[in-house]
Amino acid sequence: MRPLAGVRILEFDGLGPVTFAGMVLADLGADVIRLTRGSGAPAAVFDDVGGEILHRGRRVLPVDLKSDADLATVKHLATRADAVIEGFRPGVMERLGLGPDVLHAANPQLVYARVTGWGQTGPLADQVGHDINYIALSGALHPMGEPDRPPRPPLNLIGDYGGGAMMAVTGLLAALVQAKATGLGAVVDAAMTDGSALLTSLFHALEGRGLWSDRRGSNLLDGGAPFYRCYACRDGRFVAVGALEPRFYAALLAGLDIPPAEAPQYDLAAWDGLHSRFAAAFAERDRDDWADHFAGTEACVTPVLTLSEARNHPHNLARATFAGGAPQPAPRFNGEHDAAEPLPPALNPDQALALWP
Known part of the structure; x- marks a missing residue:
């Protein structure tokens, strides 16, 4: 019921x-x-x-x-x-x-x-x-x-x-x-x-502590951080990168073959250079190649799917997230999926x- x-x-x-x-x-x-x-x-x-x-x-x-x-x-x-x-x-x-x-x-x-x-x-x-x-x-x-x-x-x-x-x-x-x-x-x-x-409560809290700027694209969660944003791939499609924690960031660097000493995570002065470096790296391969490359790692790299692609992704298929071309009810209760x-x-x-x- x-x-x-x-x-x-x-x-x-x-x-x-x-x-x-x-x-x-x-x-x-x-x-x-x-x-x-x-x-x-x-x-x-x-x-x-x-x-x-x-x-x-x-x-x-x-x-x-x-x-x-x-x-x-x-x-x-x-x-x-x-x-x-x-x-x-x-x-x-x-x-x-x-x-x-x-x-x-x-x-x-x-x-x-x-x-x-x-x-x-x-x-x-x-x-x-x-x-x-x-x-x-x-x-x-x-x-x-x-x-x-x-x-x-x-x-x-x-x-x-x-x-x-x-x-x-x-x-x-x-x-x-x-x-x-x-x-x-x-x-x-x-x-x-x-x-x-x-x-927007979180961002007011961050601003109150001096950790959020009104300048778009300069903050941790708005694309300003090179390790939390989307990148274009060789085929014109995109990947999403969410490597916030140091352990996840280390996995990202390993997957991109970038020495950690050359990519300090929270050195804001280095972010513009890292944006360019990450962008150049992701542009060398197709989106799905990167998805396969990072699969099973802790790098938090996922393909950016279109609406139609999302309906057919294996994870969404396994959970029956979509049916008949439409998102299904959420959340679930007691393990049941109505x-x-x-x-x-x-x-x-x-x-x-x-x-x-």
Whole structure:
């Protein structure tokens, strides 16, 4: 049995973090009904993005929230739910008559999780934005990329998914535990600015000790260290090097046939020269040659795989990390690996009410 079996969650379909959070919760076993745009609903309210991967494992119910009947169905489902998750701009749910005050009056134990970029309060709360804007303001974007160039967006992994979806899931689960103990639900305000700022905690700690510079590409974990970065190989593909510990660094040097006396690890003045030396060495062979060369050593050298290559790597195949072209649920519990549930057929209101009577 999956950990969240029996937990009912009502997901108001949206872009980015809500869709991902709904997938994670369904992967963990929650019974999730995903509300999508009905024929008469305004396009600004619901968006259908994600396909069979991001929408897997939960039933879908098309609704028109301008319809009194559909609105009544949604309110009834909220009285039977353990949690609601939504990602609209502040005030949208209240104007629909589905705000936390209304739903808590009918279901005091309801956990109401809200995911936005700027949060429910603050001077920017009503402003538009996207992942790149939120991580820019939180300080998470500035360290990304090459020195003396503009920061490079790290896909939408830090704002939408790390700082938004996963913080919302964490807050929702914590509030469910609290609701079980107290009988009272909570409103979870998951702002991507807050969440992505939290993800930078280590770098604030390092900066406070004088161990982190604002100059990109000059630090231990941002590509500044020659032993913690990616290198191009002869075939134009790349390897990732993560030889942080002295023992691992020694294995890296041995694999590159570089005498340790010529490559002091933590002499920052030597880093630029070592970058060039390591780059020249890795450029002499193809990526997979290097992967074979370092296999079984402690040098922490791995090939940088494309999405399609990752699906077919032997380690990922052995763990069934992917199936049907999609990443599978994580983490695992008690050594069990539960495969993702497929995308079920859509519901109509009567069917939804029968599921959660």
